[in-house]
Amino acid sequence: MPRARPVTLQDIARRAGVSKMTVSLALRGHPHAAAATRDRVRGLAQEMGYRPNPLITANMAQLRAGRRTAFAGTLAFAGLGESPARIGAPNTQGTRIFLGAQRRAEALGYRLEWFQLDAAHLDGQRLSGIIQARGIPGVVLGANCMLEPPTYLDWPRFALAAIGRTEVGQELHRTVGDYYRAVRGACQRCRVRGYRRIGLAVTREHDLAHQNLHRSAFLGAQAEWPRRDHVPPLVAEHWVPAPFLAWVRRHRPEVVIASYDDPVRWISDAGLRIPDDIGLIRPHMNDRALGISGFLFDDTELGSAAIDLVVEQLNHNERGVPETVKRVLLPGRWFEGNSLRPAPTKLTR
Numbered sequence: 001m002p003r004a005r006p007v008t009l010q011d012i013a014r015r016a017g018v019s020k021m022t023v024s025l026a027l028r029g030h031p032h033a034a035a036a037t038r039d040r041v042r043g044l045a046q047e048m049g050y051r052p053n054p055l056i057t058a059n060m061a062q063l064r065a066g067r068r069t070a071f072a073g074t075l076a077f078a079g080l081g082e083s084p085a086r087i088g089a090p091n092t093q094g095t096r097i098f099l100g101a102q103r104r105a106e107a108l109g110y111r112l113e114w115f116q117l118d119a120a121h122l123d124g125q126r127l128s129g130i131i132q133a134r135g136i137p138g139v140v141l142g143a144n145c146m147l148e149p150p151t152y153l154d155w156p157r158f159a160l161a162a163i164g165r166t167e168v169g170q171e172l173h174r175t176v177g178d179y180y181r182a183v184r185g186a187c188q189r190c191r192v193r194g195y196r197r198i199g200l201a202v203t204r205e206h207d208l209a210h211q212n213l214h215r216s217a218f219l220g221a222q223a224e225w226p227r228r229d230h231v232p233p234l235v236a237e238h239w240v241p242a243p244f245l246a247w248v249r250r251h252r253p254e255v256v257i258a259s260y261d262d263p264v265r266w267i268s269d270a271g272l273r274i275p276d277d278i279g280l281i282r283p284h285m286n287d288r289a290l291g292i293s294g295f296l297f298d299d300t301e302l303g304s305a306a307i308d309l310v311v312e313q314l315n316h317n318e319r320g321v322p323e324t325v326k327r328v329l330l331p332g333r334w335f336e337g338n339s340l341r342p343a344p345t346k347l348t349r
Contacts, residue, residue, distance in 0.1 A: 100300025159313035183217035199253030255279030295332030
């Protein structure tokens with residue numbers, strides 16, 4: 001079914017019985033357009049589904065100002081807590097994602113502004129009104145968790161992209177690390193190093209948040225191994241030592257692919273040595289100082305790619321929940337660490 005032609009200023013002018021220039025002045029709130037005319041034209045524009053192209057709007061603003069500049073407008077980054085751009089903000093994954101998005105936005109001529117989704121005095125509807133009143137056409141959602149309906153924005157108003165585990169009950173364009181590929185890559189590296197009984201330990205919350213990607217990748221790899229090498233994955237309701245160590249004792253994995261760093265301490269407290277007695281690997285590394293082998297993902301690229309998704313929609317004058325969802329999967333790079341047996345020479349290059 002062909003997409004309906006976007007409503008133009010000329011369409012509104014024809015319907016209102018005024019000139020195209022009058023429509024332009026009214027929509028911009030220019031004083032040369034009478035208040036009654038402004039209200040009538042704006043009402044018709046809303047009724048007809050008019051959506052201004054932000055790039056054209058920005059360019060016209062530049063021409064009217066008589067100056068040449070690369071500024072294209074402002075975009076919103078909606079996250080939890082205080083702005084990561086503030087002085088003294090910790091170097092967390094969220095901070096790195098925001099700064100990556102900020103740098104990419106500036107490179108494309110946009111200013112990126114932080115908006116707090118969990119501010120006590122705001123709900124999603126009011127925040128949507130604030131963002132729209134500021135003339136901001138695009139929003140990156142970077143909460144990295146499941147958002148509750150009261151915090152939902154008014155989706156049809158904005159070009160949207162989500163990052164990582166941010167969920168809003170509907171599918172949006174998204175940037176995320178390619179964790180499926182990371183788990184498959186971890187299994188492959190373990191097999192090359194001589195490990196045969198490879199285990200996966202994740203929390204149920206982690207498994208659900210990542211749409212079972214880690215478990216799917218692991219079971220897919222395991223299906224290719226001899227039956228005697230199979231270890232049932234641990235999907236823990238509670239991420240505490242007892243069930244993890246009970247699973248290790250029962251199934252005797254030679255190496256564990258774990259969703260969090262805690263097994264380093266649990267294994268040591270149980271009197272086992274890493275990697276002599278058991279290997280450990282993280283498909284998504286957070287802290288290289290721990291020395292756990294695994295994959296590192298460039299958090300700044302997650303933010304950068306989300307900006308690209310939003311700007312692409314703005315360039316096509318698209319808003320709201322997309323009919324066809326795009327998912328940008330960013331690969332990780334291997335970090336050798338010291339929690340696995342030494343790799344063959346060809347893998348260490």
